[in-house]
Amino acid sequence: MKTIRWGIIGPGSIARKFAQDIRVVPGCSLESVAGRDARRAGAFANANGLPRHHASVRELAEDAGIDAVYIATPHTGHFESAKLMVAQGKAVLVEKPFTVNSREAVELIQAATDAGVFLMEALWTRFLPVYEDIQQWLADGAIGRVRMVSAAFCVRGNQDASLRWLNPALAGGALLDLGVYCLAMQRFAVGAAPLSSCATAVFAPSGVDELLSASVSYPGGVLGQFSCGFAAHGDTSMTIAGESGTIRVPVSFFAARTASLVVGGESRTIERPFLAGGFEYQIAEACRCLRAGLLESPRMPLAETLETMNAMDSMRRAIGLVYPGEVL
Ligand SMILES: NC(=O)c1ccc[n+]([C@@H]2O[C@H](COP(=O)([O-])OP(=O)(O)OC[C@H]3O[C@@H](n4cnc5c(N)ncnc54)[C@H](OP(=O)(O)O)[C@@H]3O)[C@@H](O)[C@H]2O)c1
Incomplete structure (x- = not known):
């Protein structure tokens, strides 16, 4: 079984949970973390036993030793980071909410489909x-x-x-x-x-x-x-x-x-x-799909992610919540 080499984007609080839980998933290694600051990314790598770290998302995208990335930045960062990773042929597991709105979600799904790259929303609850x-x-x-x-x-x-x-x-x-x-x-x-x-x-x-x-x-x-x-x-x-x-x-x-x-x-x-903290099940599913050559998980299909994004767009229209610079 080929080891799937993971990287993390966003060395924050939920990334720590991912770094712990991935340890119990067979056939995986956690290789690197990328943040906006080399010192913070390095501290995260040291604390979680990762062999290397990157001072930018682009550096991680260009790391040939990474097969799949987990995106754990605030919501506004999901779309750009995921698109960059997809363009480099890396599989992507992106934290909830998938993107800020459905316009971004449609574009990201299309990019992954065109590139033939695995993409999944990290809706961990689905896999418990x-x-x-x-x-x-x-x-x-x-x-x-x-x-x-x-x-x-x-x-x-x-x-x-x-x-x-x-x-x-x-x-x-x-x-x-x-x-x-x-x-x-x-x-x-x-x-x-x-x-x-x-x-x-x-x-x-x-x-x-x-x-x-x-x-x-x-x-x-x-x-x-x-x-x-x-x-x-x-x-x-x-x-x-x-x-x-x-x-x-x-x-x-x-x-x-x-x-x-x-x-x-x-x-x-x-x-x-749970075997560990609960993230191990979604990580195992992403690895299973990658080994099976699937581009999405049948348990968390991209169409359902998009439905959720559409529903949240219409609820935000109803309550009048538009984010800065956003066209909703
Ligand atoms: N599945 C779950 O149970 C669960 C639970 C909590 C959160 N989440 C999701 O996980 C994602 C991250 O949440 P979190 O609570 O881990 O956030 P957090 O603790 O603030 O960590 C996010 C990390 O992203 C980096 N980052 C990149 N761009 C940033 C920006 N513009 N502003 C602030 N930080 C930025 C920061 O590291 P650098 O500054 O070093 O780059 C930061 O450490 C969100 O999508 C959230 O909804 C999921």
Whole structure:
């Protein structure tokens, strides 16, 4: 089995988790990290045992010893870095949200398709073991016809306006940061693209959405609803309601290790612990696809990523959130 040699772009907090979790994935090595500053990239490389580092994204793109990159910069950096890597023939795993808007997403997907390069959104939740059980319950008709999916991702975050998630110049805000999980996992549960949506939001002083609530209509009479935000400690569960039962992910659905199937008053709870921190499953899927010669993952198809980006664009139009310099 050929070792897949990975690099990271963006030596920040989530990149550290990637660097730890990749250690348990067979057939991988983490070779390098690129940032905007040689000292910070070097410190990250030292702390995580990487053999080398780069002081720019372009340097990493030109590193012939890298097969695949994980992009972990703030949202506004995803598109340019991913396009550069694709142009150099490197496989790309890009953090959520895939891009800032669907216009960028379409262009990036086209570039990867034209170049024949693997591309996937790092929506790690999709690959967690508990969702394999949930997928089987849905396929078996354990809860009957799905009619409603609700999800919440409400956590009180640090309120420092300079931080990434409150900064409009970095495409911060609750929808792109947290709502993206709600939409992607609703899509997973419903198995169809959204038809229409409506959204309402409360804005932080910085101008980004700090609380957002949305309803989404899906084909076949299915309704999705979700709320997300950094302003208050709240719910983090997901419920898939069917005509004959319920699947409930009671806490932190985006990082779930447990779920319950409730049918006819009887509840069955499963526990599916992670091997490492949880990113190992998406990394393993990207490696599997690369070895199989696939250009996208059948478990996180680019068409679904694009549907999510389209839904987030229309919700942002509804709440009037356009980022600096953006044409939405
Ligand atoms: N999957 C998950 O569970 C999860 C969790 C948190 C975040 N995320 C996603 O991961 C990405 C990174 O989030 P994070 O929390 O790790 O961010 P972070 O801690 O701020 O790290 C981002 C890194 O990107 C680099 N960077 C490049 N351009 C930058 C810019 N214009 N401004 C600031 N930093 C810049 C910085 O390193 P240099 O300055 O050294 O270049 C920084 O260390 C985001 O897309 C976020 O939505 C995913």
